[in-house]
Every structure is written in C-alpha cells, then in structure tokens.
Amino acid sequence: MVEANPLPAFAAVIVAAGKGLRAGQPLPKQFAPWRGKAVLRHSAEALAVSGASPIVVAIPEGADEIAAQILAGIDGVRLVTGADTRQGSVRMALEELESSAPQFVLIHDAARPDLPGAVIERLLQALQRHPGAIPVLPVVDSLAVEEQGLMTGSAPREALRRVQTPQAFRYEAILAAHRSWPGGADAGDDAQVLRAAGMAVKLVPGDEALRKLTFAEDFMDDLPLIRIGTGYDVHRLAEGEELWLCGVRIDHSMGLAGHSDADVAIHAAVDAILGAVALGDIGQHFPPSDPQWRGASSDRFLAHALHLAAQAGYRLGNLDVTIICEAPKIGPHRDEMRRKLAEIAGVNMGCISVKATTTERLGFAGRREGIAAQAAACMIRQAR
CATH class of the missing domain: 3.90.550.10 (Spore Coat Polysaccharide Biosynthesis Protein SpsA; Chain A)
Known part of the structure; x- marks a missing residue:
C-alpha cells in the first residue's frame, strides 16, 4: 500500500x-x-x-x-x-x-x-x-x-x-x-x-x-433544513363548558375546562411547533396565570407559534394531530378541523392530518373524564 x-x-x-x-x-x-x-x-x-x-x-x-x-x-x-x-x-x-x-x-x-x-x-x-x-x-x-x-x-x-x-x-x-x-x-x-x-x-x-x-x-x-417537534396536552371534561377541538366548536353534553377555550388539540399542535424550533412551550408564551388568556380562542396561540417559528426562519411543512377520547366521534368533523387548522396556518389542507383513537375504555379518557391530544409538526427552513 x-x-x-x-x-x-x-x-x-x-x-x-x-x-x-x-x-x-x-x-x-x-x-x-x-x-x-x-x-x-x-x-x-x-x-x-x-x-x-x-x-x-x-x-x-x-x-x-x-x-x-x-x-x-x-x-x-x-x-x-x-x-x-x-x-x-x-x-x-x-x-x-x-x-x-x-x-x-x-x-x-x-x-x-x-x-x-x-x-x-x-x-x-x-x-x-x-x-x-x-x-x-x-x-x-x-x-x-x-x-x-x-x-x-x-x-x-x-x-x-x-x-x-x-x-x-x-x-x-x-x-x-x-x-x-x-x-x-x-x-x-x-x-x-x-x-x-x-x-x-x-x-x-x-x-x-x-x-x-x-x-x-x-x-x-447553521440551522437544519427540517426540524420535528411533538406536543401533548390533556384537559378535563366538565358540564357547562363549550367543546372546541382543532378550532371547531362541537355540540356535546360536556366541554373541556381550562384557562383559555381549552382546545386540547390546538394546544398540542402549538407545543409541537414551538418544540420543533426550540422556543419553549405554550405555558411560557401563554401562562395560565395571565388573565388576558382567560377564555381566549386557541387559534391565537397557534397563529402566534407559527409567527415565532417564521421569525426563527421556519415554516410549517405538515401537522399531524391525534385526538384521544371515547366521545364525541371525531370522524364527522375531521375535514372541517383540517380546513380550520390549514386556514390558521396558511397552508394547503393536504398538509394537515387529524386522527382520533380511543384507549379501549382505559384510563381517564376511557372513563370520559377528559380528552387528550398529541401532535407532530414538521418545520422547514425557509428559503433565503
């Protein structure tokens, strides 16, 4: 050699x-x-x-x-x-x-x-x-x-x-x-x-x-072309509350309780976006102790998270949301939810996925005590 x-x-x-x-x-x-x-x-x-x-x-x-x-x-x-x-x-x-x-x-x-x-x-x-x-x-x-x-x-x-x-x-x-x-x-x-x-x-x-x-x-x-973030959130079900999921109001016997409108799906999406660009979590930007967010529509949270991501040089590639509950049925509202999320994010509806699953009656979701959601967001570095 x-x-x-x-x-x-x-x-x-x-x-x-x-x-x-x-x-x-x-x-x-x-x-x-x-x-x-x-x-x-x-x-x-x-x-x-x-x-x-x-x-x-x-x-x-x-x-x-x-x-x-x-x-x-x-x-x-x-x-x-x-x-x-x-x-x-x-x-x-x-x-x-x-x-x-x-x-x-x-x-x-x-x-x-x-x-x-x-x-x-x-x-x-x-x-x-x-x-x-x-x-x-x-x-x-x-x-x-x-x-x-x-x-x-x-x-x-x-x-x-x-x-x-x-x-x-x-x-x-x-x-x-x-x-x-x-x-x-x-x-x-x-x-x-x-x-x-x-x-x-x-x-x-x-x-x-x-x-x-x-x-x-x-x-x-210095930043990667593609970044991935995940989010997870839970809110309890309560009588006398409105039920908002993915920015859509759903008629149901109970709604989600929380400081804002308690849209658990959007909250998970916000955390996924913020996590992808390393900008903290929803609690840092919209603390429950701040009275200005009492009853606030969660689409404001999502829009702000996307704005912060854009300032960091990233746009949304796709968003995948999974709602975990026994009721209500998500299927009849799925496309409306996708349209609403796409509208807030300013992306094609094909970039948004909304799914639902149950826990086979196990745990708090199975006992219909609350609803959980998880989300994954793919953020793409914007062209210079």
Whole structure:
C-alpha cells in the first residue's frame, strides 16, 4: 500500500480583525457562533489539523480575551492586533512570523469557516513550483456591466474566476511583496500584492464549501433544513363548558375546562411547533396565570407559534394531530378541523392530518373524564 506524501510544513495567518457588522450578529461575525462553535475556531482548527504552525490570528483592538477563549487548546496560535485595513492586518501578521521563518504561509479569512483539507493540499502542492497559489471557482452566471441601474455591457465569464481563501505563498516572497507595496489604494487580496511585485500566482480548484459568511442570512445555514417537534396536552371534561377541538366548536353534553377555550388539540399542535424550533412551550408564551388568556380562542396561540417559528426562519411543512377520547366521534368533523387548522396556518389542507383513537375504555379518557391530544409538526427552513 502506497502512503500519501505528507504535507510540507507551513504557517498560517487568519485575518479576523474586521468589525463584521453586516452579518447582523451581536458581536463581530468572526466571534459569533456557527454550527456549534465560533466562526473563527472552525478555520483555526482546520488549519491546525492540516499541520499549520504557528497560526497568527489578526484580531480587533481589545479582543484579546475573547479571541483567546475561542482559540483555547489549539497549539501554536499567536494573536496580533490588526490594522485599519485587511492588507495592513496581513502585513502585521506576516511580520510576526519573521522569527519563525516558515517556507510557506497560508493567508485565510476567518469569515470562511468551512475549510476543506483537500484545498489546503492543492495549494501546498502548487507552491512547489510557484511563488503563490489561490483557490478559484468558475463563474457560471452571465455577467452584466451596470451603470446607474442600466446594463451598459457584458463581461466574458469564461475568462473570469471567483477567488477564495486561503491564499498560499512562499513566505519570503509574500513578505517582500507586502513590504514593497507602493501605498495608495489597498489591494483586493494578497494575490494582487504578489502580482504587483512581479511574481506569478497559480490557480487551483477551490470548493463551494469555502463561501464567505457575510450577511445575517448566511448564519441561517447553521440551522437544519427540517426540524420535528411533538406536543401533548390533556384537559378535563366538565358540564357547562363549550367543546372546541382543532378550532371547531362541537355540540356535546360536556366541554373541556381550562384557562383559555381549552382546545386540547390546538394546544398540542402549538407545543409541537414551538418544540420543533426550540422556543419553549405554550405555558411560557401563554401562562395560565395571565388573565388576558382567560377564555381566549386557541387559534391565537397557534397563529402566534407559527409567527415565532417564521421569525426563527421556519415554516410549517405538515401537522399531524391525534385526538384521544371515547366521545364525541371525531370522524364527522375531521375535514372541517383540517380546513380550520390549514386556514390558521396558511397552508394547503393536504398538509394537515387529524386522527382520533380511543384507549379501549382505559384510563381517564376511557372513563370520559377528559380528552387528550398529541401532535407532530414538521418545520422547514425557509428559503433565503
């Protein structure tokens, strides 16, 4: 069995000194959580696993403590305070590496947390013959030149590439290129700095996983496409009460007692929806101790739960409700119940299922002391 050639030794720079305000997070996006850990830690771990050492991270002024916490346990990490521009931050990080004198260095944006090891391997292989290498992807859409909102021309997409990071360089070459930069306007990236110094940059295949987190919507990918929740509720039967099930009033000798209209089926559905998107339960949002919910129609609860789910980025895929009782018979009202739930939820009736069963006269439902309901909700992440 032939063993793969080990990767050559290399250092890394992670640029994490920006403000990251467009991402809409409560702190700079490089420090915000994404897929279970801070954005910055993802790429730092990926570089460390591939053998990068040291790893110099350029951070905002005053961010030493939070950066140290995020990067704790990763060997070889050094922190430097970045400059006002990306180019300036990279220059400071490269100067920090001078005492280590690495042969190769990868310069990566912290906002690209999903860093495949295969891309790192391709970049390092390219450095065996070239002073610089960058990962790129083809442009698949047609391109238009715009001026004042009007199309004034087109560009040949065949000759254009989308540039990603990390960008890889022979350390001495990129350090010299940054030191010799003539000043004035900042370069778009480090590859342009190297080219301005008269050196070639090799293009290698990038990866769609290396997309940059820029806007608040990008952090939605931290959430699963589909989430499932379940709910269960019970209310006792009492004389003199109205019987509401799935938003439909049913004539019966007894009704359900509760703080609201005691619609046990909708209450189970509300808990299923809230549970799917991890937003608590019906008691948190509509506490029985609050007098405003006394006698309230439960369709308000369902509508509000769906609104909260939408704010969290999810819509209802389907809802399955099972009513557990000896009486009344649910079959004659099933379609009306489905229509009502579909109307409240704003979905096609085909997305709503209502079923009924008995307990074979066992337990409180079998003794006709109360009615129970359980529900399952499938919530689907909304398209951006």
